[in-house]
Amino acid sequence: MAVGHFPFPPMHPVAGVRLGTTSAGIKAGSNVGDRDDLVVIEACSGSNVAGVFTQNAFCAAPVTLCREHLAKTSARYLVINSGNANACTGEQGMTDARASCELVAQLVGARAEQVLPFSTGVIGEPMPMPRMTAALPQAVKNLSEGGWEAAAKGIMTTDTRPKGASMQFEHDGETVTVTGIAKGSGMIKPNMATMLGYIATDAKVAQPLLEQLVKKAANQSFNRITVDGDTSTNDSCMLIATGKANLPEIADPSGELFAKLYNAVVAVHIQLAQSIVGDGEGATKFVTVQIEGGADRSECTRVAYSVAQSPLVKTALFASDPNWGRIVAAIGYAGIDGLDAEKVRVHLGDVLIVENGGRAASYTEEAGQAVMDLEEITIRIDLGRGKSKDRVWTTDLSHEYVTINAEYRT
Amino acid sequence: MAVGHFPFPPMHPVAGVRLGTTSAGIKAGSNVGDRDDLVVIEACSGSNVAGVFTQNAFCAAPVTLCREHLAKTSARYLVINSGNANACTGEQGMTDARASCELVAQLVGARAEQVLPFSTGVIGEPMPMPRMTAALPQAVKNLSEGGWEAAAKGIMTTDTRPKGASMQFEHDGETVTVTGIAKGSGMIKPNMATMLGYIATDAKVAQPLLEQLVKKAANQSFNRITVDGDTSTNDSCMLIATGKANLPEIADPSGELFAKLYNAVVAVHIQLAQSIVGDGEGATKFVTVQIEGGADRSECTRVAYSVAQSPLVKTALFASDPNWGRIVAAIGYAGIDGLDAEKVRVHLGDVLIVENGGRAASYTEEAGQAVMDLEEITIRIDLGRGKSKDRVWTTDLSHEYVTINAEYRT
Numbered sequence: 148m149a150v151g152h153f154p155f156p157p158m159h160p161v162a163g164v165r166l167g168t169t170s171a172g173i174k175a176g177s178n179v180g181d182r183d184d185l186v187v188i189e190a191c192s193g194s195n196v197a198g199v200f201t202q203n204a205f206c207a208a209p210v211t212l213c214r215e216h217l218a219k220t221s222a223r224y225l226v227i228n229s230g231n232a233n234a235c236t237g238e239q240g241m242t243d244a245r246a247s248c249e250l251v252a253q254l255v256g257a258r259a260e261q262v263l264p265f266s267t268g269v270i271g272e273p274m275p276m277p278r279m280t281a282a283l284p285q286a287v288k289n290l291s292e293g294g295w296e297a298a299a300k301g302i303m304t305t306d307t308r309p310k311g312a313s314m315q316f317e318h319d320g321e322t323v324t325v326t327g328i329a330k331g332s333g334m335i336k337p338n339m340a341t342m343l344g345y346i347a348t349d350a351k352v353a354q355p356l357l358e359q360l361v362k363k364a365a366n367q368s369f370n371r372i373t374v375d376g377d378t379s380t381n382d383s384c385m386l387i388a389t390g391k392a393n394l395p396e397i398a399d400p401s402g403e404l405f406a407k408l409y410n411a412v413v414a415v416h417i418q419l420a421q422s423i424v425g426d427g428e429g430a431t432k433f434v435t436v437q438i439e440g441g442a443d444r445s446e447c448t449r450v451a452y453s454v455a456q457s458p459l460v461k462t463a464l465f466a467s468d469p470n471w472g473r474i475v476a477a478i479g480y481a482g483i484d485g486l487d488a489e490k491v492r493v494h495l496g497d498v499l500i501v502e503n504g505g506r507a508a509s510y511t512e513e514a515g516q517a518v519m520d521l522e523e524i525t526i527r528i529d530l531g532r533g534k535s536k537d538r539v540w541t542t543d544l545s546h547e548y549v550t551i552n553a554e555y556r557t
Numbered sequence: 558m559a560v561g562h563f564p565f566p567p568m569h570p571v572a573g574v575r576l577g578t579t580s581a582g583i584k585a586g587s588n589v590g591d592r593d594d595l596v597v598i599e600a601c602s603g604s605n606v607a608g609v610f611t612q613n614a615f616c617a618a619p620v621t622l623c624r625e626h627l628a629k630t631s632a633r634y635l636v637i638n639s640g641n642a643n644a645c646t647g648e649q650g651m652t653d654a655r656a657s658c659e660l661v662a663q664l665v666g667a668r669a670e671q672v673l674p675f676s677t678g679v680i681g682e683p684m685p686m687p688r689m690t691a692a693l694p695q696a697v698k699n700l701s702e703g704g705w706e707a708a709a710k711g712i713m714t715t716d717t718r719p720k721g722a723s724m725q726f727e728h729d730g731e732t733v734t735v736t737g738i739a740k741g742s743g744m745i746k747p748n749m750a751t752m753l754g755y756i757a758t759d760a761k762v763a764q765p766l767l768e769q770l771v772k773k774a775a776n777q778s779f780n781r782i783t784v785d786g787d788t789s790t791n792d793s794c795m796l797i798a799t800g801k802a803n804l805p806e807i808a809d810p811s812g813e814l815f816a817k818l819y820n821a822v823v824a825v826h827i828q829l830a831q832s833i834v835g836d837g838e839g840a841t842k843f844v845t846v847q848i849e850g851g852a853d854r855s856e857c858t859r860v861a862y863s864v865a866q867s868p869l870v871k872t873a874l875f876a877s878d879p880n881w882g883r884i885v886a887a888i889g890y891a892g893i894d895g896l897d898a899e900k901v902r903v904h905l906g907d908v909l910i911v912e913n914g915g916r917a918a919s920y921t922e923e924a925g926q927a928v929m930d931l932e933e934i935t936i937r938i939d940l941g942r943g944k945s946k947d948r949v950w951t952t953d954l955s956h957e958y959v960t961i962n963a964e965y966r967t
Contacts, residue, residue, distance in 0.1 A: 204896040205889035205914070235885055237915040270882035271916050380886055458868070458958075466963035472680035475645055476790055479615030486614040504615070505645040506681050546959050548868075553876035553956075 149307045150522055150542065151425035151433040158295040158313045159324045161347040163191035163389025166294030168301040171282030173275055174230030174268060179282065183301035187251060187286040188225040188345060194389045196222040196263070197358040199365045201382035208233050208240030209264040210381060212248065216260045221354070223261040225345065225385065226251045226283070229304050229330070232341060233266040233274050234380040243274040250280055254287045267330065267341040267381055268304055299328035302343055306330050306426055312418035316407050323350050323392050325411040329369075329419035332428050341381035342369060344419055350408050351390030353398040360412060361386035368416035371448075372424045372540045373455050386412070424540045429548030432464045433523045439536040440492075440529040446483050447530070447537035453481035454526060461544030464524065469515030471500040478528060490531030496524065559717045560932055560952065561835035561843040568705040568723045569734045571757040573601035573799025576704030578711035581692030583685055584640030584678060589692065593711035597661060597696040598635040598755060604799045606632040606673070607768040609775045611792035618643050618650030619674040620791060622658065626670045631764070633671040635755065635795065636661045636693070639714050639740070643676040643684050644790040653684040660690055664697045677714055677740065677753055677791055709738035712753055716740050716836055722828035726817050733760050733802050735821040739779075739794075739829035742838050752779060754794035754829055760818050761800030763808040770822060771796035778826035782834045782950045783865050796822070834950045839957030842874045843933045849946040850939040856893050857940070857947035863891035864936060871954035874934065879925025881910045888938060900941030906934065 167187045172179040190196060198217065200210050216222065226247055233240050248262035266274070289297075299309035313326040327346030344365075352360065365384045390396065397405045425433055436455045441447035454460055457477040463470040474493055479486070493501035496518035500510050518524060577597045582589040600606060608627065610620050626632065636657055643650045658672035676684070699707075709719035723736040737756030754775075762770065775794045800806065807815045835843055846865045851857035864870055867887040873880040884903055889896075903911035906928035910920050928934060 202892070203886060203889035204891075204893060205885050205898045205901075235882060235911070235915040237913055240915075270885070380889060458954075462959055462963045465959070468963070472645060475615050475680075476613060479613035479790060481614075482612070483614065488615045491615075501645075503647055505647040505650075544868075544959060546956055546963075549872055549875070549954060549956050549959055553872045553878070 149426045150430045153308065153310070153422040153425045155296060155299070155309050155311050156313055158311055159315055159326050160292040160295070161324050161326050161389060162349040162391035163194060164347045164387060165189045165290040165292055166298040167286045167289035167291065168294060168297040169282050169285040169289055171228065171278045173228050173278055175272060177230065179278070183297065184229045185279070185282050185286050186227040186298045186301040187283070187290065188227070188298065189255070189290050190223055190347070190387045191389050191391065192223065194221070194223070194387055195352060195354045195357045196385060196387050197354065197361045198383060198385040199362055201379060203380045205235060205380050207266060207381045208236055208244040209266045210383060212241065212244045213263045213265070213383065216248070216263055219260045221261070222263045223257050224251050224255060225263045225265065227265040227302055227343065228279065229302050230268040231266060231272055231274055232268045232270050232381050235271045236273060239273055243276055246276060247279055250283050254284060263385070265343060265383055267302065267343055270380065295326060295328060302328065302330040304330065305332050308426055310419055310422035310426070312415040314411050314415060316411050318394060318404050318407055321392050321394050323394070323408065323411070324348060325415045327415045327419055329423060331423040332426050341379040342423060344369060344384035344416070346385070346412065346415055347387040347389065348408065348412065349389050349392040351392065351394065351396040352388040353396055356398060356400060357386060357388050359400070360409065364413045364416040367413055368420035371538065372420045373452060421540055424542055427542035428551045429545040430542035431545050432543040434464060434541045434543065435525040435538055436541060437525055437527045437536070437538040438530065439527070440531050440533060441535040441537070442533035444535045444537050447535050450478055450481045450483060450528060450530065451537055451539040453477045454528070455539045455541035458544055464543035465545045467516070467519040469495055469500065469512065469519045471506060471515070474526060475501055483530070487531065492529040492531065494527040495519065559836045560840045563718065563720070563832040563835045565706060565709070565719050565721050566723055568721050569725055569736050570702040570705070571734050571736050571799060572759040572801035573604060574757045574797060575599045575700040575702055576708040577696045577699035577701065578704060578707040579692050579695040579699055581638065581688045583638050583688055585682060587640065589688070593707065594639045595689070595692050595696050596637040596708045596711040597693070597700060598637070598708065599665070599700055600633055600757070600797045601799050601801065602633065604631070604633070604797055605762060605764045605767045606795060606797050607764065607771045608793055608795040609771055611789060613790045615645060615790050617676060617791045618646055618654040619676045620793060622651065622654045623673045623675070623793065626658070626673055629670045630668070631671070632673045633667050634661050634665060635673045635675065637675040637712055637753065638689065639712050640678040641676060641682055641684055642678045642680050642791050644680045646681065646683060649683055653686055656686060657689055660693050664694060673795070675753060675793055677712065680790065705736060705738060712738065712740040714740065715742050718836055720829055720832040720836070722825040724821050724825060726821050728804060728814050728817055731802055731804050733804065733818065733821070734758060735825045737825045737829055739833060741833040742836050752789065752792045752833060754779060754826070756795070756822065756825055757797040757799065758818065758822065759799050759802040761802065761804065761806040762798040762818070763806055766808060766810060767796060767798050769810070770819065774823045774826040777823055778830035781948065782830045783862065831950055834952055837952035838961045839955040840952035841955050842953040844874055844951045844953065845935040845948055846951060847935055847937045847946070847948040848940065849937070850941050850943060851945040852943035854945045854947050857945050860888055860891045860893060860938060860940065861947055861949040863887045864938070865949045865951035868954055874953035875955045877926070877929040879905055879910065879922065879929045881916060881925070884936060885911055893940070897941065902939040902941065904937040905929065
C-alpha cells in the first residue's frame with residue numbers, strides 16, 4: 148500500500164550524466180529478464196561527486212568501499228544492484244564489491260577506484276558475481292542521458308513505485324538542472340534493506356562545498372523521515388555536479404547562484420524523501436510532524452522523532468483517532484530538560500488541541516476528527532521556549548505493516 | 558492476550574501494612590459495584606516511604622502532588638484509583654488530587670501531606686470527585702493485612718491479570734518479608750495510562766538508603782521493560798519499609814542484612830516488571846534481550862533497547878522468524894562509538910547466529926527456527942569490547958497490538 152500523490156515526474160536530463168539499466172537476475176530465485184536490477188551511472192570527466200552514508204556500525208561492504216574510493220579520487224562511475232545488499236557478508240562481500248568496480252572499470256576504461264558500488268536487497272547472501280559479470284556490458288551499452296526513469300525502476304526492491312524529482316532554475320541566462328532518483332519503502336525491510344538516492348546537477352561545484360551541500364540536503368530530507376525508526380546497513384545518498392552548465396565554478400556558499408542551487412538541491416531531496424514516506428510499508432497516512440518554538444534545533448528534532456516514532460501515535464493515526472493524550476505523552480518523554488508542559492501548544496492541522504497542560508478549551512472531538520480523516524495530516528507542536536524549529540515526515544502504523552514484516556519470509 | 562506463566566502467587570502479609578479496596582465507579586460510564594477501582598494503603602507509624610516517578614514532562618497532577626508531599630514529611634497513606642489518570646487536567650487536576658488526600662486524612666486522622674495520591678486511567682477527563690468522596694470510607698473500612706490480592710485487582714485498568722510477588726528471607730532468626738503489587742500492560746494505553754508498583758517490607762530502612770534502594774530496584778526492573786517504548790504521564794513505584802521486623806535499622810548498604818534485603822527487593826521488582834511484560838498488549842512472546850561484553854553499562858542498555866524496540870525485530874518475533882539481519886541492523890544503529898561489527902556475536906537462545914560480521918558458519922535456519930518457535934526467547938548479544946552487561950524484557954509486535962491500539966476508542 149502507498150499513500151499520497153507522488154507521480155513519477157518528467158525528468159530533465161543533466162548534461163554530463165548518463166544512466167544504463169538492465170536485468171541481471173540478481174535476486175535469489177530470479178532470472179535474467181525478470182526485472183531490471185542493475186544500473187550504471189556515468190558522470191563526465193571533470194565532475195565532482197560527494198555522498199553521505201549510513202551510520203549503521205554494520206555497514207555493508209559496498210558502503211565501506213565507496214568511502215575508500217571517494218577518499219582516493221574523484222568518482223566517474225556508480226554501479227548499483229538491487230536484489231542483494233551484499234551486507235553482513237564478511238570478507239567475501241568486500242572481494243565481490245571490489246570485483247564489481249573492476250569489471251565496470253575494464254568496460255569503460257577507467258580505474259577501479261573511480262567506480263563506486265551500491266547494493267540493496269537481501270542481507271547475508273553472497274553476491275551472484277557471474278550474473279553481475281554477464282550483465283554489466285549491457286548496462287554500460289544502455290548508458291544514455293534519458294535513462295533516469297529506467298534507473299529509478301532498476302534500483303527498486305519492495306518499492307511500489309519509482310521515485311524521481313527534477314527541477315530547473317535560471318541564472319545569468321543559463322538553465323541549471325537538478326534531477327534525482329531514490330528508492331526505499333521508508334525502512335529496512337526484512338532482508339531488503341536500504342534507502343538509496345542519486346541526485347545530479349550540471350552546475351559546477353567545488354568538491355568541499357559539494358560535500359557540505361549533500362550533507363545539508365540529506366539532513367533536511369532523507370534524515371528527516373521515519374517509518375519505523377529502523378535504519379539500514381546500506382543507506383547512501385550521492386550528489387554529482389558535472390559542471391556542464393556554462394557558469395563559473397561555485398566554491399563558497401555566499402553567492403546568489405549557490406543560494407538558488409541550494410534551494411533546488413534541497414527541494415529535490417525533500418521530494419524524493421517524501422516519496423519514500425508515501426511508499427512506506429502499509430502506509431495509509433502521510434504525516435508531517437512540525438515542531439516550532441524550540442530552544443534549539445536538536446531538541447525540536449528529538450520531539451519530532453519522539454512523536455513520529457511512537458507506536459501509540461502511529462496506531463492512532465491509522466485509526467484516524469485524534470488521540471491528543473498520546474501526542475502529549477510522546478512530547479513529554481522526549482527528554483527535553485525543563486520543558487514547561489503549560490506552555491506547549493499542539494495543533495492537528497489548523498485545530499488547536501492542547502494548551503495550558505491539557506485539552507484546549509476550544510477543542511471539539513468533531514474538529515479533531517475532521518483533520519484525522521484526511522490522508523495527509525500535519526501535527527504542529529509549539530514548545531513555547533524559543534525560536535528553533537524542525538520537521539519530520541512519517542506514516543501511520545497499520546495492520547498491513549505487521550503483515551508485510553511478519554510474513555515476508557513465510 | 559497475555560504470554561508466559563505469571564500466576565498470582567501466595568502473598569505474605571507485611572507487618573505494618575494494611576490495604577483496603579472498594580468499588581467507586583470512577584471510570585466514565587461505569588457504576589459503583591462494577592469493579593473495584595479504589596485502593597487505600599496504610600503504612601504504620603514509623604514507616605519510611607520512598608518512590609520513583611515518571612520522567613514524562615507532562616506528568617499527572619497526582620505525581621506532582623506525591624513529590625510535593627514526600628518532600629515535606631513521611632507518608633502514612635497511599636490512595637490509588639483506576640479508571641481516570643487525572644492527567645492533562647490543568648489546575649482542576651491539582652485541586653482534585655489535593656482533595657483526595659484531604660478526604661483520606663480526615664477519615665484516618667492524619668495530615669493531608671501524609672497521604673500520597675495515585676491515578677491511572679483515561680487522560681484529560683476530570684476526576685469524578687463525588688464518587689471518590691462517597692467510596693473512600695468503605696476503602697478505609699476494608700483496610701486489612703490480607704488485602705494485597707484485592708488491591709492488585711483494584712489498580713488494574715486494561716491488565717488481563719493481577720500482578721503480585723512476595724518473598725521472605727531469614728536473618729538472625731527473624732523472618733523478613735518483601736511483598737508487592739503492580740499494574741500495567743507495558744505501555745501507555747490509548748488513554749489508559751501507566752505502570753504502578755507498590756512494594757513493602759517489614760525491614761527497617763533509613764530514609765536515604767530506602768530512596769537509593771527503590772531507585773536501584775526500579776532501574777533493574779520497571780526501567781528495563783518495554784512493549785512499545787512509550788512511557789506514561791503517571792508511572793510511579795513506591796517502596797514502604799515499616800520497620801516491624803525485630804531487626805536493627807539499616808542505614809548503610811555495607812552489611813549482610815542489606816545485601817539480603819536488596820536481593821529480595823530487586824527480585825520482587827523484577828517479578829512484577831516481568832508480569833507487566835507478560836501482560837503486554839497483544840504479546841505472544843516473552844523476550845529477554847541480554848547484552849554482554851560492553852565497554853560500560855549504558856552502552857549495553859542502549860543496544861538492548863535498540864533491539865527490543867525495533868518494530869522489525871518485534872514483527873519477526875511475532876512471526877517466529879529467526880531474522881538475524883534485523884537484529885544485526887538494530888545493533889548497528891544503536892549509535893555505539895567505534896563498535897567493531899566483526900567482534901559482535903549474537904545468540905538466539907543457545908544458537909550462535911552471528912559472528913565475524915555475518916551469519917555464523919555453524920548456523921542453520923532449522924536451529925534458529927527451533928528457538929523462535931518457543932514462547933520465551935532470549936536474544937543474547939556479546940559486543941566484544943568489555944565486561945559490562947545489561948538486559949531488557951520485551952514482547953513481540955502483533956496484529957492484536959495494532960487492533961487494541963487502533964480500535965480502542967472506536
